[in-house]
Amino acid sequence: MFNSHFHSKYSHDAHSELESIIDCAIKKGFKGIALTDHCNCNFTPERNDFETVSAGLIKLESLKEKYQGKIKLLKGVEIGEELFRKENAEKMRAIGGYDVILGSSHEYLRDGVFLRTATQEYDKWTSEEVSGYTNYYYSYILQMVKETDIDVVCHLTLPLRYLKRRGVNYDNTVHDNTIKEIFSLMIKRGIALELNTSGYLSGLFLPDEYYLKLYKSVGGKLVTIGTDAHVDEKIAQGFLEGLELLKKAGFSSYYYFEKRKPQEVKIQI
Numbered sequence: 370m371f372n373s374h375f376h377s378k379y380s381h382d383a384h385s386e387l388e389s390i391i392d393c394a395i396k397k398g399f400k401g402i403a404l405t406d407h408c409n410c411n412f413t414p415e416r417n418d419f420e421t422v423s424a425g426l427i428k429l430e431s432l433k434e435k436y437q438g439k440i441k442l443l444k445g446v447e448i449g450e451e452l453f454r455k456e457n458a459e460k461m462r463a464i465g466g467y468d469v470i471l472g473s474s475h476e477y478l479r480d481g482v483f484l485r486t487a488t489q490e491y492d493k494w495t496s497e498e499v500s501g502y503t504n505y506y507y508s509y510i511l512q513m514v515k516e517t518d519i520d521v522v523c524h525l526t527l528p529l530r531y532l533k534r535r536g537v538n539y540d541n542t543v544h545d546n547t548i549k550e551i552f553s554l555m556i557k558r559g560i561a562l563e564l565n566t567s568g569y570l571s572g573l574f575l576p577d578e579y580y581l582k583l584y585k586s587v588g589g590k591l592v593t594i595g596t597d598a599h600v601d602e603k604i605a606q607g608f609l610e611g612l613e614l615l616k617k618a619g620f621s622s623y624y625y626f627e628k629r630k631p632q633e634v635k636i637q638i
C-alpha cells in the first residue's frame with residue numbers, strides 16, 4: 370500500500386509529528402508514504418510555506434536511515450495557486466529531490482480578492498455565485514494541467530465537498546466537457562489523477578466513481594491514492610475503501626511516484 374498524499378506539522382493546518390505519522394503508517398501496513406505539505410506559494414511572514422515545507426523535507430530525509438527497510442519515505446509537496454505565484458512555486462520546486470509534486474487549488478479569485486474556498490457560506494450564495502466559483506475552479510485546473518510541472522492533480526472536484534458541507538446540491542455534470550479536456554491533457558502529459566479518500570466517511574470520494582469511470586473511458590490509467598490525512602491516526606483514512614472503489618471503476622492497478630516517475634502497484638483485494 371502506497372499513500373501519495375498526507376500532511377504533517379509542517380503544514381499550516383496540521384499538527385502531527387512526522388515520526389508519529391510514520392509509525393502509524395507502518396502499523397496500518399503501508400509500504401510507502403509521500404509527505405506532501407501545503408505550499409500556497411504566498412510566502413509571507415505570517416505563513417511562509419517555503420520555510421515550513423523545506424524544514425519538513427529535511428526532517429524526512431533525516432529519518433530515512435531509521436526507517437530503512439520498514440517503509441519507503443517519499444518527498445513531495447502540494448503546490449496550490451501556482452498560476453498566480455509562479456516565481457514562488459519555482460522557488461519551492463527548485464529545492465529539488467522530489468518524488469512527487471501535487472497540484473491543487475484551494476482559493477477562489479473573485480473580484481480581485483482571494484477567498485478561502487473551504488470556509489465560504491455557499492448556502493447563502495445565489496446559484497449564479499456558486500456557478501461563478503465552480504466555473505473558476507475548473508478553468509483554473511485546466512490551465513494548471515496545461516502550464517505547470519506537476520505529477521498529480523489532487524482532489525479533483527473539490528468544490529463538491531465544500532458545497533455538500535453547506536447542504537448545497539449541485540449538478541457537476543455541467544463541467545463534464547471541461548473535465549474531459551482536463552483528463553485528455555493529463556493523459557498526454559503523463560499527469561496522474563488522485564483518488565482522494567479523505568471524505569470517505571461522508572461518502573464523497575474526490576473524484577467519485579462517475580468521474581473515475583469517465584477518466585478510464587478516455588484512456589486514463591495513472592491513478593494515485595491519497596488519504597490527505599492531517600492527523601497521524603488518520604493516515605489510512607478511506608484507503609481500503611478507495612482500493613475497492615478503483616476496482617469497481619475498472620482499474621486493476623494504481624500508482625505512486627518515485628523520483629517523479631510512476632510506479633505501478635497491483636490492486637490485491
Ligand SMILES: [Zn+2]
Nearest residue numbers: 447473475524
Ligand atoms: Zn489540498
Ligand SMILES: [Zn+2]
Nearest residue numbers: 374376447597
Ligand atoms: Zn492536501
